[in-house]
Amino acid sequence: MSADLTRSPAWLALKQHAAQVGGRHLRELFAADPQRGEQLVIEGVGLYLDYAKQRVNADTMDLLRQLAEARGVRQRTAAMFAGERINTTENRAVLHVALRAPAGEKILFDGHDVVADVHAVLERMAAFSEQVRDGSWRGHTGKRIRNVVSIGIGGSDLGPVMAYEALRDFSQRDMVFRFVSNVDGTDFAEAVRDLDAAETLFIVCSKTFTTLETLSNAQAARQWAVQALGAEGANENQAVAKHFVAVSTNAKEVAKFGIDTANMFGFWDWVGGRYSMESAIGLSTMLAIGPTHFRDMLAGFHAMDVHFRDTPFERNLPVTMALLGIWNTNFLGAATVAVLPYEQYLKRFPAYLQQLTMESNGKSVTVDGQTVDYATGPIYWGEPGTNGQHSFYQLIHQGTRLVPCDFIGFGKTRNPVGDQHDLLIANLIAQGEALAFGKSADEVRAEGTAEALVAHRTFDGNRPSSTLLAAELTPFALGSLIALYEHSVFVQGVIWGIDSFDQWGVELGKQLAKATIAELTAAQLPALAHDSSTNALIRRYRQLREGTSAGNG
Numbered sequence: 208m209s210a211d212l213t214r215s216p217a218w219l220a221l222k223q224h225a226a227q228v229g230g231r232h233l234r235e236l237f238a239a240d241p242q243r244g245e246q247l248v249i250e251g252v253g254l255y256l257d258y259a260k261q262r263v264n265a266d267t268m269d270l271l272r273q274l275a276e277a278r279g280v281r282q283r284t285a286a287m288f289a290g291e292r293i294n295t296t297e298n299r300a301v302l303h304v305a306l307r308a309p310a311g312e313k314i315l316f317d318g319h320d321v322v323a324d325v326h327a328v329l330e331r332m333a334a335f336s337e338q339v340r341d342g343s344w345r346g347h348t349g350k351r352i353r354n355v356v357s358i359g360i361g362g363s364d365l366g367p368v369m370a371y372e373a374l375r376d377f378s379q380r381d382m383v384f385r386f387v388s389n390v391d392g393t394d395f396a397e398a399v400r401d402l403d404a405a406e407t408l409f410i411v412c413s414k415t416f417t418t419l420e421t422l423s424n425a426q427a428a429r430q431w432a433v434q435a436l437g438a439e440g441a442n443e444n445q446a447v448a449k450h451f452v453a454v455s456t457n458a459k460e461v462a463k464f465g466i467d468t469a470n471m472f473g474f475w476d477w478v479g480g481r482y483s484m485e486s487a488i489g490l491s492t493m494l495a496i497g498p499t500h501f502r503d504m505l506a507g508f509h510a511m512d513v514h515f516r517d518t519p520f521e522r523n524l525p526v527t528m529a530l531l532g533i534w535n536t537n538f539l540g541a542a543t544v545a546v547l548p549y550e551q552y553l554k555r556f557p558a559y560l561q562q563l564t565m566e567s568n569g570k571s572v573t574v575d576g577q578t579v580d581y582a583t584g585p586i587y588w589g590e591p592g593t594n595g596q597h598s599f600y601q602l603i604h605q606g607t608r609l610v611p612c613d614f615i616g617f618g619k620t621r622n623p624v625g626d627q628h629d630l631l632i633a634n635l636i637a638q639g640e641a642l643a644f645g646k647s648a649d650e651v652r653a654e655g656t657a658e659a660l661v662a663h664r665t666f667d668g669n670r671p672s673s674t675l676l677a678a679e680l681t682p683f684a685l686g687s688l689i690a691l692y693e694h695s696v697f698v699q700g701v702i703w704g705i706d707s708f709d710q711w712g713v714e715l716g717k718q719l720a721k722a723t724i725a726e727l728t729a730a731q732l733p734a735l736a737h738d739s740s741t742n743a744l745i746r747r748y749r750q751l752r753e754g755t756s757a758g759n760g
């Protein structure tokens with residue numbers, strides 16, 4: 208499988224093409240084609256993608272699309288939408304598209320219509336959200352709920368946090384929303400420090416309901432709430448019933464934890480953790496923005512699903528984004544992608560994308576177990592503009608690494624403050640221009656720069672970027688933006704021949720941590736059989752913990 212890709216005619220043609228075009232400067236590419244800025248652009252679902260500043264031309268895109276055809280992107284997409292078990296290493300279907308399918312649409316999995324199930328849960332979520340938001344759901348002491356603390360980690364946290372931040376301006380402002388994920392007690396302690404337990408609802412989100420971090424935080428929350436409510440003993444279950452709900456696929460473990468399954472919102476095995484924010488995992492989002500806005504967000508996801516499924520590759524946003532990523536990663540040698548939203552509300556979007564992209568495509572074996580002989584998922588990172596400009600953009604402009612950038616901006620801000628929005632977007636546009644075209648030594652000299660500084664003030668340019676623009680950050684726009692990246696990750700995974708829906712790479716660390724806990728906490732230091740570094744760290748931690756560290760010894 209691995210050699211299949213790098214020996215395939217489509218790959219070899221791209222390699223040859225890269226040798227010719229990959230080295231051409233963006234200045235040349237623009238000079239050769241004055242219409243480039245209007246031609247290397249596609250639009251759909253309210254999103255405008257300008258990829259003219261990527262180091263490609265029309266032939267590159269043709270060859271990349273041929274690669275996508277040859278790798279079966281079309282067939283794999285149809286298989287995903289049809290509910291086939293395309294997550295082969297876990298023998299699971301991958302049906303997050305069903306989570307946002309409109310009521311009445313049918314998607315069958317094992318002969319059963321899952322869309323009807325999805326909407327039944329959405330109805331329950333909506334009814335519950337309305338009760339909490341209008342104050343008819345009361346806490347144990349009769350007070351209305353004013354604080355919501357969502358406990359989860361990974362896909363059971365990053366989506367909800369990101370969506371809450373992104374849609375804050377649509378949220379019920381008299382309610383407080385907090386998110387606890389880390390198994391560092393500080394996360395929990397700071398989240399609840401100023402909250403009244405009588406007004407606090409905890410949502411425990413875990414697909415498996417066995418995740419160490421989440422269960423540990425949920426236990427802490429339970430103890431904190433029960434104690435603060437004075438509900439120890441006979442009243443404990445009643446208090447928990449009013450202040451805890453669960454979101455999970457595992458009713459047995461939810462019940463074992465002590466949450467009444469009547470207060471559980473379910474989802475399904477065919478929803479991957481990092482693809483679950485629009486399932487019941489998004490209950491905190493619905494509580495914040497209300498069911499109507501939540502449905503608008505689902506509509507945005509769905510519109511992008513339809514666009515992805517039905518639009519020819521030439522005008523297909525996720526396919527185009529995916530192919531540009533393949534080009535940069537495999538033919539220009541980029542190891543990373545910077546995601547740069549010029550929209551403060553998207554401040555957690557890069558963190559969200561890190562799990563989506565890197566847990567999905569950070570793999571080095573193909574679906575049939577062969578080690579790849581090509582690069583796969585790049586490293587995603589980023590910060591909202593313009594903060595990044597005063598931090599790491601130096602390296603993007605003048606460093607030795609190639610850092611393709613995704614700029615994201617909106618026509619309107621939800622918070623007009625003077626001319627700040629125009630300033631913000633002027634910066635976004637200027638950054639793409641500066642990266643692409645740079646500033647030659649002659650231009651620097653012509654400005655009267657002292658010769659000794661010319662090299663320092665020269666910008667080579669030829670640094671690729673894409674720019675995504677939309678009218679305004681609404682729930683619909685957010686849904687479509689997320690689905691754009693989801694499908695782009697999927698297309699790349701298909702081309703690389705990897706399973707984008709498993710995450711075996713997180714297991715080893717978890718297993719070792721379990722064994723290490725006992726070694727850190729046993730009254731007597733047990734015999735340690737790790738490597739010498741790990742043994743020394745365990746010993747040193749025990750000394751530090753007990754206050755018996757003897758400095759350098």
Ligand SMILES: O=P(O)(O)OC[C@H]1O[C@](O)(CO)[C@@H](O)[C@@H]1O
Nearest residue numbers: 361362363413414415418480713
């Ligand atoms: O929802 P759960 O089962 O608690 O899992 C949380 C996260 O842990 C992982 O399995 C591994 O990090 C993620 O894929 C998942 O989103």
